[in-house]
Amino acid sequence: MGMILILAFISGVTTVLSRTLNAKLSESIGSKSSTLVNYIVGFSGALLFFLVTGAKINHPAQPLTVRDLPYFSGGLLGVIVVFLAILLVPRLPAYSMTLLLFLGQLFSGIAFDFFKTGTLSTGKLIGGILITIGLFISNPPKRKSLDRQSAT
């Protein structure tokens, strides 16, 4: 389990690294091109991974219907997320951005769980509030939100 915890930790490292690198690239080639590059390189990597792991295709148990269409929207949502990240990285401290992204995920997760199952996780709610307080504590005062933050 320790090894798996380390892998999870590393996934967090790579999350931050990839958006930061994409943002750096966008300084030279623009945000849309950087998003495109992310997907060209990412698709190549995904294809490689697919081939290297034995090219396994799971055939769906039932034929696809129009009801399965929403499952294909992840690609579009991912483009929005990647593109937004490229725009936001230069405008926020990395720490703040990490916490804001997490809080967005956490609170929407709590909301979706509530609407789906009617249950409310008090642990997640309390945790979310504590993390929100932590975010407010860390935010440097008197900083105009729209300033780019490059060290030049």
Place this chain on the structure above:
Amino acid sequence: MPELLSLLSGVIITIMNGVNAGLQSLFGDSVAVMLIHLVGLICIIPFAWRKIDLHQGIPWYFWSGGLIGILTIVFSNIAFSSLSMTLATAAALSGQTATSLWIDTAGILGSRKIPFDWRRIISLIFILAGTGAIVLWG
């Protein structure tokens, strides 16, 4: 405004993870990841199809964001299928937080240097407490 957009992005990520999980159960992990990137390509190409000057002296690793993103997906998949969701989330968040603090404190890749001062130390204590609450009672 960037703060609100970041929160919104987090919400979109939740939805995205949900639908992507559905795709993975339909086709298997590795096919799904390919499909997701293919759909992404189809979506972005109409907006971004232009010449990219490859000889600007850009460090090679600036181009690797997409590849590192695949590592994220692979490692997340392994972690979330083996660990409880809250534990995997906590470990991933720890990695993100540690990396973010490093980037801010050291001013990595030209970002604004933000010292790891008392404000951030106290902030971190709240983050740890909050993460603990999620893992223990979430």
